[in-house]
Amino acid sequence: MTTPAPDLPLSAARQPLRWWRSWWSSLSPTRQDRFAALAPLVAVFLFLTAIVVSFWYLRTEEVEREKEALRRDVEYAQQRLRLRLLERQEQVMRLARDLSNDELARSDFVARAEALISQYPELHALTWIDASRRVRATHAAPTVTSSQIRVNGEVLRKGETADLFSLARDTLQPVYSQPAVASGDAMPLLQLQVPLAPERQFDGVVLAEYSIDSLLRYGLPTEVLARYAVTLLDASHHVLAGTPLAPRNSELLPWMGGKANAYQVPVAPVGNGLVLRAQAYRTSLGVVGSGLFWMVGTLSVLTAWLLIATWRHTRRRVQAQQALVAETNFRRAMENSVLTGMRALDMEGRITYVNAAFCQMTGWSEADLVGKLPPYPYWPEGEFETLRAKLFEELSGRTVSGGFQVRVQRKGGGMFDARLYVSPLIDARGQQTGWMTSMTDITEPNRVREQLTASHERFTIVLEALDASVSVAPLGSEELLFANRLYRQWFGSQTGGHLQLVAQAGVLPADRGVASEEGEDGLMGLPTDPLTSVRSNNAEIYVPSLNKWLEVRSRYLNWVDGRLAQMVIATDITPRRLAEEQAARQAERAQSVSRLITMGEMASSVAHELNQPLTAISNYCSGMISRIERGQIAEEALLTALQKTAHQAQRAGQIIQRIRAFVKKSEPNRQLADVEHMVAEAVELAGIELRRHNVRLSHYVAARLPQVMADTILIEQVLINLMKNGAESIANAQRPPAQRSVELRVVPRQEEGQDGIGFSVQDTGRGLAPEVLAHLFEAFYSTKSEGMGIGLNLCRSIVESHQGRMHAENLYNGSEVTGCRFSFWLPLA
Incomplete structure (x- = not known):
């Protein structure tokens, strides 16, 4: 017995029908109505398209x-x-x-x-x-x-x-x-x-x-x-x-x-x-020009237009209905989600409506409140008379626009502060049917206000106790917005001191800080956002009326009322300025002492250097005396000997003059200096000490170097100190004669994008230990047993006072230290 084959065509035909039913049932009623309205319109358009295609086909056949x-x-x-x-x-x-x-x-x-x-x-x-x-x-x-x-x-x-x-x-x-x-x-x-x-x-x-x-x-x-x-x-x-x-x-x-x-x-x-x-020849208009074509087309267009008009009318009605439902839902949701309690009273004071927020605030349900007459369940005991009087004023329409504050008792026994706002309740016919009251819980704002008051008091106490003057004034006005105790003690309660500090500090011209005669702000149009976000400007000024040096810091800020204001903080720095001046004098003395010490260390070398021209002068004089006594000298020979004697005397005088110019005490005098001449003077003096240590000195100065703004004596002191230290390092290292050399190089160099002159002194000593490099430029730190530790510290101070940079590094040949290089950089004038 064989089983019959399944009816595959019937099953396949049912599948699209099932899919269509499931798709249609998944649509919302609104979309179903829309598709139902669009179906006749699509059918009319398909019919018109079929007619047009048929006539086009007949016309094409006729043309062929x-x-x-x-x-x-x-x-x-x-x-x-x-x-x-x-x-x-x-x-x-x-x-x-x-x-x-x-x-x-x-x-x-x-x-x-x-x-x-x-x-x-x-x-x-x-x-x-x-x-x-x-x-x-x-x-x-x-x-x-x-x-x-x-x-x-x-x-x-x-x-x-x-x-x-x-x-x-x-x-x-x-x-x-x-x-x-x-x-x-x-x-x-x-x-x-x-x-x-x-x-x-x-x-x-x-x-x-x-x-x-x-x-x-x-x-x-x-x-x-x-x-x-x-x-x-x-x-x-x-x-x-x-x-x-x-x-x-x-x-x-x-x-x-x-x-x-x-x-x-x-x-x-x-x-x-x-x-x-x-x-x-064209014998007829063809099928396209026939009346049947135009009649069918006109009827199709008319039918489509009627269907579109009906669909649009239905759609507007559906949209109006949806808008009404949405508006009702929105108002209900707004009433339920608003944090402000709403209460409606009739003309007799009976509660007719409360929203969810009102019930949530008081803890009483809508059934407990609607229909109640005073006293209401949320009135605290002992305040009935006061609240009844306020209710009478409310029903009489004598309430203030800003509302009034009351205390409300929750159902569980708690209390909170509330502010009530009352307005008439008008119906659609324009008649008043009662009063609408909105209630806001202000317990937290009251607490915050109290904390702000206490914070303001603390802030005022801190500002009043500051040892700096603080003042705030709006731009374009002579009004003083804030001034602490020290400002009032120095300048009084007027804006003159504020404007004086601003003008002297150069933060803003004094004539720009006051309104013009026409009442216009002189700073009108300034962009406030960039002004308030920039860093504060610092300046040090001297106020003759106070006989004080003040450090003035200023910045722009938006005041509480939205105006652009300027805050000025002035700190008394007179003791600090006095200390800086004293430190500068001490540094100047230390520089002079350092030069004297350097000359003292070089005394034997200088004596040896002077001994040569003095010995030559003595020999020339003795020779001329003996030859004159014997009558064996001619006039030309005598003139030549006298010229050589004068040359040796000039040489000795130049050595003494350089030493005096180097060691004499003088005020710092920065001026345009020729680099090549400055280096030549330093090489001449340092060469005496280097020859004593049997150290060879080589120097290279680039051609056509521009001038620098520097104190010639101070820079010569730095160069001499560095070359002398190099010679002593070579002597302590006991290098052989072929390796006893100091090299001085002066070339153009850029530092941080700025053009300048680079000086480097390189020796062939043993270099510097890592622990020495860490403290090399510190005051009173020295690796010499008899050193004072102020030489390199003074050198770095001199270079930095000329806006330059100085550093030291060891030179290596593989892992072996072959010397040390000190270099510094001075910017161009």
Whole structure:
């Protein structure tokens, strides 16, 4: 027993239906109504589309049929015209054969030509031309113009006919000319030249000329000429005969206009030079112009418009209903979610409405409150009379606009502060039906207000106790917004002190801080956001009226009322300035002491250096005395010895002068200094100490260095100290003579994007230990047993006072320390 196969087609057909039902049931009622309203509209549009497509298809079929009929008729006419031309060609060739065989005389040629022209209207002229291009005999129809008539004995001129004559002579075949558009009154002619070739020897041609217009009228079938606009064109599509149709422009349906149905073929045996074209006349508007089409289209559009109007009306009603429901839900949600308690009273003081927030604040439910008369359940005991009086004022309409504050008792026994605002309750007819009261819990704001008051008091106490003057004044006004105790003690309670501090500190010009005579703010238009976000400006000023140095800090801020204000904080820095001045004097003394110490350390070297010129002077003087006593010296020799003695004295004097200029105490004098001269002086003095330690000194100064703003003596002190330290490091390292050298280099260098001059002193000693590098520039730190530890500290202070930088580093050859380099940088003037 076999089981029947399942009905697969029925099951497959039920699947789309089930899907459709499930999709429709998943839609909301609003979307179902929308789809139900759109279905008829879609059906009407589909019906209109089907009608338009049907008419378009019929119109396309009609056009194709017209084109096919036009093509058949044109090809038929082309065959008729071809046969007629071939017949005339045979008759002309027969005439040429008789002339080649000398069977016709000139008179007989003319007679036969006249018979042919009279018999065939398209044949307009026959001409006999010999081999020398001379006309032997000719006959033309009466319709030929005088300019186109040929004369016996005339020789063919150069042109199209002469070129055709040469082609016929070369090919010995009949040749058709390409017809051209005639100029003036001349009609366009088609030429046929048949060569005369007795025994294959060229003996001239017979020239037959056809009228293009006659070929069109007599060579084509009359039914074709009646049905179409037929024209003959040349190779350039110029009309030779016939009248073409003008382009169609449909006024009713512009998109249906355009070119007429046309078809063209070349005319054989002429070739592409003569083209036959036919254009179909428009006999009717076709199916598109029929009344049925427009009636169906109009009814479809009208039906669609009615359906759209009905759908839009239904949609507006549904939208109005949805808006009403949404508004009701929104108002209910707003009443339930608002944090302000709402209570409605009738004209007798009975509670008619309370919202959820009011119930939540008091702890009483809506059933406990609605319909109650005073005293209400949330009134605290002991305050009934006071609250009853306030209720009477409320019902009488004598409440203030800012509301009034009361205490409210919760159902559980708790208390809170509340502020009540009362307004009349007006119905839709404009009549008052009661009073609407809004209640806000202000327990927390009261607590915050108390804390703010206490915080303000603490803030005021702190500002009053500051040892700095604090003042705040708005821009463009002489009003003083805030001033602490010290400001009032220094400047009083006026704005003059504030403006004086601002003007002296250069934070803002004094004439910009006061309003003009017209009452306009001098700072009107300043961008407040960038002003209030910038850092405070610091300046140190001296106030003669107080005999104090003050450090003034200023910044802009937005005052509590929104105005742009300027806060100025002035701190008394007189003790600090005095301490700085004393420190500067001590530093100057330390610099002088350092130079004296340096000269003291170099005393033996200086003595040795002076001993050379003094010894030379003594020797020169002793030699001159002994030679003068013996009378053995000439005047020139005496003059030479005196010059050498003077030179040695000048040398000793220069050494003493440099030492005095280096060690004398003087105020810092920064001026434009020549780097090369400054380095030369330092090298001259340091060279004395380096020679004592048997250390070789080499220096390089870049050419054309710009001047720097510096104190020459102080920079020379730095260079001498660094070169002397290098020589001592080499001596302590006990380097061999080949490795005992100090190098001084002065070259241009940039630091932090600023141009300047770089100085470096490099020695070949043992370098510096890491722990020494960490404390190298600290005061009173020294690696020498007899050192005071102020040399390098003073050097760095001198460089930094010139806005320069100084640092030290060891030099390595692999892992071995081969020396140390001290370098510093001075900015250009």
